[in-house]
Amino acid sequence: MLKIRREKIVPLIKRGFVSAHCRLLGENQRKGGLDARWRTQKGDILQIVASFADHELPMPALVAGESLWRLGAADAPALLPSDIIVRLGHEA
16 A cells, blocks of 8 residues: 555645545445545546445446555445545546
8 A cells, every 4th residue: 555655646646636526425424435536737536435334335436547446345336334445547
C-alpha cells in the first residue's frame, strides 16, 4: 500500500486537486459507506469507495481506469461489509 501511495497517489496530491466530491451510500448514513472522488486539473480522478455497513450496499459506479487496491472480492456485484476500493481513472 505504501508503494501505491508513493508512486500513484502522492504525484496527484503534488499536482493538486481542483475538485472533490463525496456521496454517502446506503439508507442509514451513519452505518453505510462512502464514494469519494478527487479530480486534478488534467482530469485524473482518484476514487475511494468504502463500506462501514454490516450488510451489502449497492455498488456505486467506479471510474474507468485501474484498481490501485481493493480489500474484498474483486468481482463482487455489491459493496460488502468492510470493502475498500481505491481506483485511479481519467475523465474522457
